[in-house]
Amino acid sequence: MNSSPSPERPAPDAITVRGLNKSYRLPKGGTLTAVDHLDLTIRAGETYALLGPNGAGKSTTIEMLEGHRKPDSGDVRVLETRPWKAHPSFRARIGIVLQEATDSGELRVSEALRSLASCFPAPRQVDDVIDAVGLGGKGGVRISTLSGGQRRRLDVALGIIGNPEVLFLDEPTTGFDPEARRQFWDLIRQLSHGGTTIVLTTHYLDEAEQLADRIGVINHGRLIAEGTPQDIGGPGLRVPRVRWRDASGLREVVTGQPAALVNSLSDGGATEPAELAVVRPSLEDIYLHLIGTADEQRPDHPEPSADPAAQPDQATPSTTGAHR
Amino acid sequence: MSPALPASAAAETGRPAWRPSVLRLGLGRILLEIKLFNRDVLSLGLVLFFPILMMSLFGTVFGDEPVFGADPNGQGGITPAHYYLPGMLALSTILSGFQNLSSYVATERFNGTVKRLAGTPLPAASYFIGKTGQTLYLIVAQTAFLLLAATLLFDVPLPREAGQWALMALLMVLATAAWATVAIAFTALPKSAQSASTLAVLPVLLLSFTSGVYFPFSQLPDWLQSVSNFFPLRWTASAFRSVFLPGSFEAVEPGGTYNLPLTFLVLGIWVVAGAVVARLAFKWPPQK
Numbered sequence: 001m002n003s004s005p006s007p008e009r010p011a012p013d014a015i016t017v018r019g020l021n022k023s024y025r026l027p028k029g030g031t032l033t034a035v036d037h038l039d040l041t042i043r044a045g046e047t048y049a050l051l052g053p054n055g056a057g058k059s060t061t062i063e064m065l066e067g068h069r070k071p072d073s074g075d076v077r078v079l080e081t082r083p084w085k086a087h088p089s090f091r092a093r094i095g096i097v098l099q100e101a102t103d104s105g106e107l108r109v110s111e112a113l114r115s116l117a118s119c120f121p122a123p124r125q126v127d128d129v130i131d132a133v134g135l136g137g138k139g140g141v142r143i144s145t146l147s148g149g150q151r152r153r154l155d156v157a158l159g160i161i162g163n164p165e166v167l168f169l170d171e172p173t174t175g176f177d178p179e180a181r182r183q184f185w186d187l188i189r190q191l192s193h194g195g196t197t198i199v200l201t202t203h204y205l206d207e208a209e210q211l212a213d214r215i216g217v218i219n220h221g222r223l224i225a226e227g228t229p230q231d232i233g234g235p236g237l238r239v240p241r242v243r244w245r246d247a248s249g250l251r252e253v254v255t256g257q258p259a260a261l262v263n264s265l266s267d268g269g270a271t272e273p274a275e276l277a278v279v280r281p282s283l284e285d286i287y288l289h290l291i292g293t294a295d296e297q298r299p300d301h302p303e304p305s306a307d308p309a310a311q312p313d314q315a316t317p318s319t320t321g322a323h324r
Numbered sequence: 325m326s327p328a329l330p331a332s333a334a335a336e337t338g339r340p341a342w343r344p345s346v347l348r349l350g351l352g353r354i355l356l357e358i359k360l361f362n363r364d365v366l367s368l369g370l371v372l373f374f375p376i377l378m379m380s381l382f383g384t385v386f387g388d389e390p391v392f393g394a395d396p397n398g399q400g401g402i403t404p405a406h407y408y409l410p411g412m413l414a415l416s417t418i419l420s421g422f423q424n425l426s427s428y429v430a431t432e433r434f435n436g437t438v439k440r441l442a443g444t445p446l447p448a449a450s451y452f453i454g455k456t457g458q459t460l461y462l463i464v465a466q467t468a469f470l471l472l473a474a475t476l477l478f479d480v481p482l483p484r485e486a487g488q489w490a491l492m493a494l495l496m497v498l499a500t501a502a503w504a505t506v507a508i509a510f511t512a513l514p515k516s517a518q519s520a521s522t523l524a525v526l527p528v529l530l531l532s533f534t535s536g537v538y539f540p541f542s543q544l545p546d547w548l549q550s551v552s553n554f555f556p557l558r559w560t561a562s563a564f565r566s567v568f569l570p571g572s573f574e575a576v577e578p579g580g581t582y583n584l585p586l587t588f589l590v591l592g593i594w595v596v597a598g599a600v601v602a603r604l605a606f607k608w609p610p611q612k
Contacts, residue, residue, distance in 0.1 A: 068439065068442070068443065087343070088342075089343060089445070091443065091445040092344075092444075092445045094443075096443040098436055098439060100436070101435070101436030101440060102435045102436060103432065103435045103436045103437035104360075104437065106360050106364060107356075107359075107360065111356070115352065115353075116440075116444060118349065118352050119344060119349060119441075119445050119446040120445060121342045121344075121445075
């Protein structure tokens, strides 16, 4: 698709996942399949967004990519390395922004960054990173006094201080106000322009649309759709709808030729149908459709776990066939 | 906003030969841990002053006359503060080595610190060097404060022989190390930071009452003595008594002896067994 590697120097893929499985033993007995024969390829320099409902297996997947969880089976390669128990030189090449963190509250912003920078062979400059995440002037502030949005930016700063080639962001903008999110997106774009491969999970469709070169939708531990924000789901899910109101009420017609329909409805522009609209499905519509289709084919799905820390949640073999 | 953040050129070549220095990063962690602990004024105050506070309380309750261990003529006794000094020193090993360290490590297991650090090239060994340094810092500060308070406020006579001081230092390090390894193994048990700090109080509370810290050990029932014999605190307390109390006090110890060889054996077993269990129980990266 887009951003294909230049022909003279084909860069290896940053991440390849083949037949990845992970299940958890439930406290009450039985097992729960969190990731189910997942295949994934993320190219070097790409920004890739993993979407999916709570408990779909996003966090479990990203944690296996980070080396924080051990895969049951299957092959995971990040920068041509198996992340689980990898050599520290591998850890020096990746950056991780955790889903939620409340650590180091008594440290100052610059102290936390300097301390983490010392673990890396070629870290970024602390002051540069503080400025880049929009915390300029906050270097001497205790972390516990930062606002939620500032704290999250610090998390990103801590994730990029080591100058990673691959950056993982797990739900980075949860709880941001709209302006903070836009600033955050600018930061991610800067990193992407600098050549960093970025993998993020998010619940915000607009975020994926804004940032991602490609989107993967994951549900019940499987990749059920993948593509650019413009193509994902295929043309079949992108057929426009024409809505208007007539004597019988609100009408909606799904059609590939909306102009022709509007033309005939309005007698060639002579009349104005009430509440006329031509609507193209948004990414959110497409996403909900994809998730809904997956669930309809899967009658029994229990409630997600109440414990957000134990993200495993549910996923049992899905019959949906969109699996690459 | 600054311009694009470029990935470094070194990133292109990969760095297979690079490996972090365990010692250099460990020293960095020690400085950071000490800085952090100094900012946690409440914990610092509790750990540093709790033993002094307890010693002062005993002095207040029992007065400052040399009545402890006196013969029928009222001679040869020592003050309550003098009598309780070894117990308070022993108590400080479990406070710094176990209670403080375990609640710190447990908190860091649950608030993302361990997970964040395990996601960087920082070796687990460097993390524990940092914790060891912080604990040593605490135990030295705690001991110095307690001894200063004992001699300046309560006129407790301190040992004059270098050998006694060396024995005390060795006991301090060994007892703290024993508790520290147990503390790290212990942090694998609780399911939340809250339950960790609650659970950590229990052994401290129970053992301090059954190990001759607050009451003379020989006054405990035999079965309780036997149980306490399995734990380091009882041995640490009696060994500190051998350092600080007059020779006549050895007679009231079980079997009429401080039994220092057995003390070192028990502490040594705890250090080794604790280290093995800690190594097995503590996961880096943390795994659920």
